[in-house]
Amino acid sequence: MVPTASTLLSAWEAGAAEAPLDRAPSLLRSLGEIPPDQNLGAMTVGQCEARLFELRRALFGDLLEAVATCPTCGADVELNLSLAELGPPLAEHASAAITLRQSNHAVAFRVPCNDDLRRLGAAEPEQAIGELVERCLIEARTADGHPVAAAQLPLELQQAILEAMAAADPGAQTLLEVTCPCGAAWVDELDIRSVVWTDLTDWVGRTLTEVHQLARAYGWAEAEILGMGAWRRRWYLEALGW
Ligand SMILES: [Zn+2]
Known part of the structure; x- marks a missing residue:
């Protein structure tokens, strides 16, 4: 209307x-x-x-x-x-958790929401990737089960997380x-x-x-x-x- x-x-x-x-x-x-x-x-x-x-x-x-x-x-x-x-x-179900196994790690994360975007507004582009992964990470473990902090995740895994976020929530970037x-x-x-x-x-x-x-x-x-x-x-x- x-x-x-x-x-x-x-x-x-x-x-x-x-x-x-x-x-x-x-x-x-x-x-x-x-x-x-x-x-x-x-x-x-x-x-x-x-x-x-x-x-x-x-x-x-x-x-x-x-x-x-x-x-x-x-x-x-x-x-x-x-x-x-x-x-x-x-994408109605974009807010469901995503899991990924790669680079000897198993991670669970969600896609970014408006609150995340607002918090990242001031960050430099290089820092923004790390910050976004940190905000959206639910859990990360090594292959033998030890918990890992977001900042310790290999860069290629952080990149893979970003790509999986983009695929799960099309439209976040046009x-x-x-x-x-x-x-x-x-x-x-x-x-x-x-x-x-x-x-x-x-x-x-x-x-x-x-x-x-x-x-x-x-x-x-x-x-x-x-x-x-x-x-x-x-x-x-x-x-x-x-
Ligand atoms: Zn031209």
Whole structure:
């Protein structure tokens, strides 16, 4: 169901009070996309992003126009992306524990959730891998049964854990293969949280400008103007010569 303009504005206001990484996810709760008692922090990153792809399509359509900058020649490459094609499937059971036997170790771990992402926000990329494994590790033992700390796990095993997390929770990362007319090819990451939040912020700016113009011209109240729908607002603005 498409939310009303007034509901969207309130959802944006509530989100703006959150930390940047939490703004788009908070919309899922404000707009009723997840049950009110569902803990957003405990939702896996991929489950959250899969829902944000759906929310962006419902609010602003499937087409995403984006610009990537070529690392070789510096040109801007315009991208026309279909969110339905890029969006990950919703992995309902991604929060189940995963076990792995490799490099003479047996490990059990879970996939990262929103809380993990928030805690890692400030970490350097090299530290982030170790920290993520440490946060998500449930148990690690050597082949002869001795417990091992996350920091002691071989690097190749840490890498394997990350790969298993990505496979179990598709959508935690959406990669785009981009090519430039100059021949360069590279991989960019699509940040759906930032897409959803930026699009909604732009919409809020446009909508409040309309409210301002109509209130000033006709003396109508904000609630009346928001309640009349986008098509009618535009009609009155055009009548005013906007
Ligand atoms: Zn180029």
